Amino acid sequence: MGSVTFSQIETKYRNRFHLSEQQSQRAREIFPNGVTHDARHHEPFPVCVSGADGCYKTTLEGHRLIDYWMGHGSLLLGHGHPAVVDAVQKQLLKGTHYSASHELEAEWGQLVIEMTPSAEKVRFTSSGTEATLMALRIARIATGRSRVLKLAGHFHGWHDQLIPAADGTPADVNWQQPGIPESVHDDLIVVPPNEIEGVERAIAKHKPACVILEPTGGRWGTVPIRGEYLQQLSDLTKRTGVLLVFDEVITGFRVSPGGAQQEYGVTPDLTTLAKILAGGLPGGCLAGRADLLEYLEFDHPSGLKMKHPGTYNGNPLSAAAGITALREIQKGNPCEIANESARYLREQLNLMFSNKGVNWVAYGDFSLTKILPNYSGELSDNDEFLPYQNEHRRIDQPIPRELTRAFRSATLLNGVDLMGWGAIMSAVHTKDVLDLSVIGISESVDLLRQENLIS
Numbered sequence: 001m002g003s004v005t006f007s008q009i010e011t012k013y014r015n016r017f018h019l020s021e022q023q024s025q026r027a028r029e030i031f032p033n034g035v036t037h038d039a040r041h042h043e044p045f046p047v048c049v050s051g052a053d054g055c056y057k058t059t060l061e062g063h064r065l066i067d068y069w070m071g072h073g074s075l076l077l078g079h080g081h082p083a084v085v086d087a088v089q090k091q092l093l094k095g096t097h098y099s100a101s102h103e104l105e106a107e108w109g110q111l112v113i114e115m116t117p118s119a120e121k122v123r124f125t126s127s128g129t130e131a132t133l134m135a136l137r138i139a140r141i142a143t144g145r146s147r148v149l150k151l152a153g154h155f156h157g158w159h160d161q162l163i164p165a166a167d168g169t170p171a172d173v174n175w176q177q178p179g180i181p182e183s184v185h186d187d188l189i190v191v192p193p194n195e196i197e198g199v200e201r202a203i204a205k206h207k208p209a210c211v212i213l214e215p216t217g218g219r220w221g222t223v224p225i226r227g228e229y230l231q232q233l234s235d236l237t238k239r240t241g242v243l244l245v246f247d248e249v250i251t252g253f254r255v256s257p258g259g260a261q262q263e264y265g266v267t268p269d270l271t272t273l274a275k276i277l278a279g280g281l282p283g284g285c286l287a288g289r290a291d292l293l294e295y296l297e298f299d300h301p302s303g304l305k306m307k308h309p310g311t312y313n314g315n316p317l318s319a320a321a322g323i324t325a326l327r328e329i330q331k332g333n334p335c336e337i338a339n340e341s342a343r344y345l346r347e348q349l350n351l352m353f354s355n356k357g358v359n360w361v362a363y364g365d366f367s368l369t370k371i372l373p374n375y376s377g378e379l380s381d382n383d384e385f386l387p388y389q390n391e392h393r394r395i396d397q398p399i400p401r402e403l404t405r406a407f408r409s410a411t412l413l414n415g416v417d418l419m420g421w422g423a424i425m426s427a428v429h430t431k432d433v434l435d436l437s438v439i440g441i442s443e444s445v446d447l448l449r450q451e452n453l454i455s
């Protein structure tokens with residue numbers, strides 16, 4: 001085969017996804033960049049999907065893609081899980097919105113309490129973004145302090161209070177975001193991940209209301225966090241009277257039925273949940289210590305009630321899907337299956353990279369996998385391995401945009417829909433599917449090599 005230029009990948013991509021291109025042209029007239037979520041943006045255009053089942057998505061052209069987005073992490077049980085579909089269909093006929101209390105919301109909340117160690121009480125929201133917003137508001141009311149401490153590179157949704165420093169690598173510079181008032185930036189303290197001394201100094205200096213973090217590492221484990229650091233944070237926050245918030249929007253009901261907090265045996269004061277919580281439909285919640293959630297109650301003895309309306313809070317359709325998904329997770333072993341599948345994928349990818357002599361590495365924890373191209377650190381065949389000894393400034397480096405774009409087009413051409421440089425696993429990705437994925441990624445690496453984007 002002669003040399004392939006990037007435009008040849010692009011030409012192939014345009015040919016294979018010609019209907020998606022037409023749809024994208026229409027969408028660009030309607031939406032900025034033609035997309036409805038930043039992460040779905042792709043040039044020359046994203047694929048357009050017409051259906052999904054199990055671990056596959058089907059494009060407008062009828063091409064089946066192995067899906068590693070899985071509903072942005074919400075579909076641990078796969079697309080169209082029969083019990084979830086059945087529960088939603090039944091509920092659809094009984095009403096989609098009661099504007100009233102209903103039995104399903106209580107059953108759903110009860111399951112959150114049974115499964116999540118920190119959950120003594122629960123309040124539903126419509127999304128993870130709203131849940132983290134509520135966590136901060138409650139922490140501020142309870143402590144009477146306004147500052148919030150977050151870890152560089154951790155994503156907690158897009159509201160003003162926490163979108164700064166959510167990415168913008170290297171993770172601790174240029175973290176301010178346009179459109180956000182200076183006063184909000186002033187109240188936000190950002191420290192590097194995995195350095196407990198930095199948190200200790202920041203707490204002493206700034207006396208924040210809370211520390212919030214993704215407990216397995218920012219942006220689902222780009223710079224992994226493990227149990228020892230969580231325990232140190234828990235001890236430190238308890239000692240200093242600062243509230244600890246685990247954002248388990250991705251890790252909740254995924255890492256284990258009780259999330260990262262159950263897995264590592266570290267119980268935060270507050271927990272934010274979404275995604276798997278609502279079985280693939282919209283929904284989120286704040287869960288945690290009863291005395292903290294009680295600031296939502298009317299006539300709170302302090303006189304400090306937190307206002308909380310929200311049209312879709314505890315929506316019956318989301319409740320029906322959520323209850324069914326959580327019961328499947330509670331009684332079965334989907335978390336374990338997905339964790340093991342991800343471990344296998346990482347192992348096979350690293351074998352393939354090594355056989356090809358390409359300097360890439362796959363790493364990650366539980367069912368969340370990341371790929372680091374152009375890696376120049378040590379390697380190991382232990383799945384616990386941390387690239388660059390977990391030095392966050394080295395792992396969380398910007399990846400050249402041209403490479404990211406070419407890799408995405410190449411993997412889609414080869415039938416694999418990765419989520420950026422990562423893969424979110426479900427319990428329905430079988431070994432055959434994983435082996436096919438490795439072949440697809442291997443062929444994508446070949447394409448990149450042929451056009452001299454990698455050595």
Ligand SMILES: Cc1ncc(COP(=O)(O)O)c(C=O)c1O
Binds near residue numbers: 127158249250
């Ligand atoms: C850790 C984390 N927190 C919060 C959010 C925001 O959730 P939502 O997109 O439901 O607003 C996300 C979304 O990806 C997330 O990954």
